[in-house]
Amino acid sequence: MNVKAQSEKPPVAGCVVLKMGDDVSTDTIYPGRFMATVLPGETPQYAFADITDFNSRLQKKEIPAGSIVAGGWNFGCGSSREQAASTLKGHGLIVIAKSFARIFLQNAVNLGLQTLVCPELEADEGDELEISDDRVLNRTTGRSFALQPLPAAKRAIIAAGGLISYTRERLLKMRTAKEQ
């Protein structure tokens, strides 16, 4: 699982393929009626299913991995459904938003969906963004915006390669401690 890019260089660049407003709910990212589909390998087909033109571009593989969804405040609010993170991760999308809802952000970190907090972000669809450690440069407009670092508790999970490997390490450590 390549989640280290979130905290390490080199700078990556991608285009904004979808610009969204504030309070984008997980019902928009992954509508509830597809929730019977749970496995990360199967969820990508329903990403933004009700934004039908965008979904069909994703399905036709017209959107390259590393493309960016630009959100406003409180991106990913609502349901805790993890499909909302796995569906975006499946397409290799990056989400940059002014802020994230708590559970969505945690799910993203746990699964290795790249999420960047950028409170000042100004970017339109089609703009090319360059992401470095602590800034986002909008190459189209020439303006640059500071990134807010994720809390240390989340960075530890990212550094371990996601929550599954993080928990596995902890489990093995616990077992070793018990045996000694």
Added chain:
Amino acid sequence: MGMTLVQKILARATGQPFVNIGDIVEPAVDLAMSHENTALALNQFLEIYKGTGLQPRIWDPSKVAVIFDHRVPAEGSKTATNQKKVREFVAQQGITKFHDIRGDQGGICHQILPENGYVRPGDVIVGADSHMTTHGALGAFAFGIGATELASVWTLGLALNVEVPETIRIDVRGQFQEHVSAKDLILYLIGMISSQGASFRVIEYHGETISRMPTSGRLVLCNMAVEAGATAGIVPPDEETLRYLREEAGVLESRPLLLPDADAPYSRRVEIDVSALAPMLACPHAVDNVVAVREREGTRVDQVVIGSCTNGRYDDLAAAASILRGRKIAPWVRLLAFPASWKIYRQLARDGILEDLAQAGAVILNPGCGCCLGIHQGALADGDVALSTTNRNFLGRMGNPKSSIYLCSPEVAAVSAISGVIKDPRGE
């Protein structure tokens, strides 16, 4: 410096005398819940154990609850097959707090947990559902997590990397007018502080109005705390909490109650006097798009929904029935009513309340989440307007992005179902 209630709970759950806001802690979990998404959690659970040479075992099966509620009975073969896998897993792991699709013990997870005494004051409770905030009504610190994080809890018995959250203190005073209730209060609060006004924070409810409020109302306040972005909602436990536990949840033993300190550090304080509060309405397509009902009176409605983990309790349906009894809903309205659990369903049936609702034209659905999130029955047509006592009105929430949803109390829903247009119930 004192501690907020959640600080106190996290200190106890980590074996420390004190925790600071912002500390990263790993509290021991008292209860870990999931519903149909157990299917995903168990997949992730097996992933964790992959390559370890260890047998996948839940750390303490007695602290795990699995409740089927999202699509009951199964609406399709995919769900049915997932539920079957979960049943096998539950049996294999020895999970006893399992509520299958049964009329003697089933229902919506956020009612099943409190009514079965699974929630105790001071507990740390996690669940793969955003409305876990509900259980703060009994003085627990309860918050929603994703399915992978739940699998992690199953493995370790700990919630990993929890940042001790800030708390907003809400003080509520005054007496509700007739036909005004906890639902109107929480809609008003969300409208005031916005859908992200409590993000990453806890809402702690205080005041004389809360003291007088039955647990059913407190469950509403905590259920919808997440709609203000809150990590959790919480009511400090009191006499009413103990009464509920004893009389309605059959919990007889108790341990020392935790309460917030008088000098606890709150990040914000909000005072609300409910004596002039009017029935409220959340308008499409945001829960914080809140106005008084009378500002939208006359809006035609196609489907009215009374029920859910927010307002599917006995007194919610009884309040609706007291308005609907002996009357008929408008001919163009579909009224769907669903109690939050089968226990409530049976009580309502015994007392003739389901009969009253059905005679007025309501369709009684079985307890479950279905139509609230558009996954099981009660779909909306293109252009439909729904008026619902549920907790979310996001675009497409009830399954059709070409429909719109208003949120309200059971009383507003009942009176509007009769008139066929949104109506203020005061004066009824």
